[in-house]
Amino acid sequence: MNASVRILCTVIGLSLAAAMVGGCGGEPDETATPQPADQQTVTAPAEYTAQQLSYRHEPLEADSATPGATTSGGDPGDNATLARSFENAPPLIPHAIDDFVPITAGENSCFECHNRDDAADMGATPVPDSHLYDIRRGRQLGDLNPANYNCTQCHVALTDASILVDNEFAPDFRSDTSDSASDLLQRLNEGVE
């Protein structure tokens, strides 16, 4: 600790001495009893066990009760698209993806069908404008933003998994098309100008 820091610590230390123990200059004093400011007894929250925290009602690190789930879609081209979970949510993948993962640096089957030039011929929805744009730098890229390369980071295939926790969430779509189409890039700065 240099001299000026030591002086500053001394000044702070003197003025807060009644309320603070330890502080400047290294390890806190383990033997001192902290004094709560309002002198009220604070009860620590109950400690939850790993089992109580688990939605599967078993220890978090165990997976014997993990419900099995299989993707329910058929090959691309055989499925109806699914309503968006909320406005501009990444759409669920309605088809099976087993043949297209893992996505690797050298091969991205998803983009082979969903790129803007070929999607129509494939009967697939093309990636939206937002995927070709660098949102952080405000730049049009003209090609897939590498940040969007790993499709399954955001898009997941529909499975038959049962709901672990019931909820009453209901999406509130603002237009007739926003349950089936994406326009995130157009919406991003809404209300800013």
Ligand code: HEC
């Ligand atoms: C062989 C072409 C092909 C490949 C490969 C493919 N898709 Fe698709 N995808 C389709 C078609 C066609 C549809 C339309 C629905 C259908 O028929 O299954 C679709 C639908 C989708 C949708 C829903 C779009 C919407 O408008 O709701 C998403 C999301 C999607 N695919 C993501 C992916 C991802 C992620 C991968 C890679 C893991 C992938 N797809 C691989 C052809 C393909």
Ligand code: HEC
């Ligand atoms: C970082 C998350 C993320 C990644 C990675 C990502 N997407 Fe998306 N995707 C989204 C979101 C969010 C939307 C809907 C909002 C939007 O972007 O307009 C979307 C929308 C889509 C749509 C629907 C387009 C429409 O017009 O409705 C398709 C198809 C799609 N993505 C395919 C892909 C494919 C293929 C990849 C990989 C090459 C990919 N996405 C990677 C988040 C992601």
